[in-house]
Amino acid sequence: MAELTISQVARQAGVRPSTLRYYETVGLLPNPKRISGQRRYAESILSRLAVIQTAQQAGFTLTEIRILLNDILPSASPTLQWHDLVQRKLQEMNTLLQHVQHMKSLLEDVIHCGDVQLADCIYSTGQKHKMMGND
Amino acid sequence: MAELTISQVARQAGVRPSTLRYYETVGLLPNPKRISGQRRYAESILSRLAVIQTAQQAGFTLTEIRILLNDILPSASPTLQWHDLVQRKLQEMNTLLQHVQHMKSLLEDVIHCGDVQLADCIYSTGQKHKMMGND
DNA sequence: GTACTTCTTAAAGTTAACTTGAAGTCAAGA
DNA sequence: TCTTGACTTCAAGTTAACTTTAAGAAGTAC
Numbered sequence: 001m002a003e004l005t006i007s008q009v010a011r012q013a014g015v016r017p018s019t020l021r022y023y024e025t026v027g028l029l030p031n032p033k034r035i036s037g038q039r040r041y042a043e044s045i046l047s048r049l050a051v052i053q054t055a056q057q058a059g060f061t062l063t064e065i066r067i068l069l070n071d072i073l074p075s076a077s078p079t080l081q082w083h084d085l086v087q088r089k090l091q092e093m094n095t096l097l098q099h100v101q102h103m104k105s106l107l108e109d110v111i112h113c114g115d116v117q118l119a120d121c122i123y124s125t126g127q128k129h130k131m132m133g134n135d
Numbered sequence: 136m137a138e139l140t141i142s143q144v145a146r147q148a149g150v151r152p153s154t155l156r157y158y159e160t161v162g163l164l165p166n167p168k169r170i171s172g173q174r175r176y177a178e179s180i181l182s183r184l185a186v187i188q189t190a191q192q193a194g195f196t197l198t199e200i201r202i203l204l205n206d207i208l209p210s211a212s213p214t215l216q217w218h219d220l221v222q223r224k225l226q227e228m229n230t231l232l233q234h235v236q237h238m239k240s241l242l243e244d245v246i247h248c249g250d251v252q253l254a255d256c257i258y259s260t261g262q263k264h265k266m267m268g269n270d
Numbered sequence: 271g272t273a274c275t276t277c278t279t280a281a282a283g284t285t286a287a288c289t290t291g292a293a294g295t296c297a298a299g300a
Numbered sequence: 301t302c303t304t305g306a307c308t309t310c311a312a313g314t315t316a317a318c319t320t321t322a323a324g325a326a327g328t329a330c
Contacts, residue, residue, distance in 0.1 A: 007306070017307085022288060036296060038307050051258050058241045062287070086246050093239045100235055104228045106193045111221050123182050126189030142276070152277085157318060171326060173277050197317070 003033070003040040013049040027066050028052060059089055059096075102129070138168070138175040148184040162201050163187060194224055194231075 010017045020039075023029045029048070032039045048069075055065045064085065106129055113121030145152045155174075158164045164183070167174045183204075190200045203220065244260045 005306080016289080018289060019287085021309090026287090036307095038296080047258050050262070054241065054258065054260065057238060058245065059238045083246065086242055090239065090242045090246070093235060093242060097232075097235050097239065100228060100232050103192060103194045104225065104232065106189065107221055107225045107228060110193065111218065111225070122186050122189055126185055126192070129189075129192075140277080151319075153319060154317085156279090161317090171277095173326080 002043065003035075004043065004045070006039045006041070009041050009045055009049070012046055013053070015049070023052070023062075026062060027070065028062060059093055060085075064089075105129075137178060138170075139178065139180070141174045141176070144176050144180055144184070147181055148188070150184070158187070158197075161197060162205065163197060194228055195220075199224075 004012075006017045006020055010020055013020075020029065024031065029045070032041050032045070034040065051069070052062075052065055055068065056062070060068070068082070068085065106125060109125045109128070110122055113125070139147075141152045141155055145155055148155075155164065159166065164180070167176050167180070169175065186204070187197075187200055190203065191197070195203070199220065203217070241260060244263070245256065
């Protein structure tokens with residue numbers, strides 16, 4: 001089984017070596033084997049990194065991912081905490097989704113302002129959205 | 136016409152006094168009149184702040200808002216730059232929207248993982264989404 | 271006149287997720 | 301042997317949008 005240097009792992013995972021060292025310091029990656037001081041990784045690190053990236057894309061913070069990887073996944077019965085975490089994150093995503101959609105409609109409204117009293121228009125658009133309870 | 140202290144403005148606008156001072160230092164607010172060293176604002180500051188908040192909710196950064204308020208709005212023909220800015224921001228919002236929706240579907244997929252090999256499931260869910268070009 | 275509140279400034283702290291820089295080690299190649 | 305390239309650590313820098321802190325001044329109430 002091939003052992004990978006930090007820059008090989010970095011290239012294959014699409015991150016920088018410094019990112020991997022950083023992940024190590026914050027406890028996201030285990031301390032790898034060393035050969036004359038240099039890190040050597042098993043290939044399995046790549047799927048761990050993929051999990052991290054997937055979780056990141058799903059909106060988890062690195063702290064949450066660390067908890068997930070180190071505390072929840074290795075535990076005997078991860079179900080409860082895991083589902084709680086995902087459900088909570090799903091809630092956050094829904095809120096964020098509404099927020100983004102609100103931003104969009106705000107922009108779409110504002111783009112129909114004439115140029116004459118642009119500031120006034122932005123102001124009244126903001127007020128209108130406030131009225132609509134879209135905040 | 137009543138003149139407002141910084142904390143009155145702050146309360147009415149729903150921000151902290153320190154935020155107003157900060158806005159002043161970054162050029163978002165003009166230097167207000169002083170009475171024995173203390174800031175006094177005309178009520179019109181409130182609609183300017185509302186414009187700032189609206190623009191912020193629309194996803195503009197403070198730097199963009201500063202440019203908008205100081206450079207574009209006071210200029211004779213703001214049309215082009217203004218529309219460009221809003222269109223670009225609308226693009227960004229659409230991208231963000233897709234991203235958030237992607238996060239959601241990722242989470243919804245992952246929540247259907249059994250507990251047995253959760254890490255594997257997250258990994259393969261991530262791969263699946265990669266395949267779908269949803270990244 | 272003193273206690274209290276609100277204001278002032280300038281500088282440093284906060285958060286997340288890294289990145290950059292400085293100074294040094296190590297192994298391989300010409 | 302000398303150079304080159306990749307690695308090492310640790311500390312500090314980056315970005316955005318503020319917040320906090322410290323130390324002090326000014327106005328108001330009693």
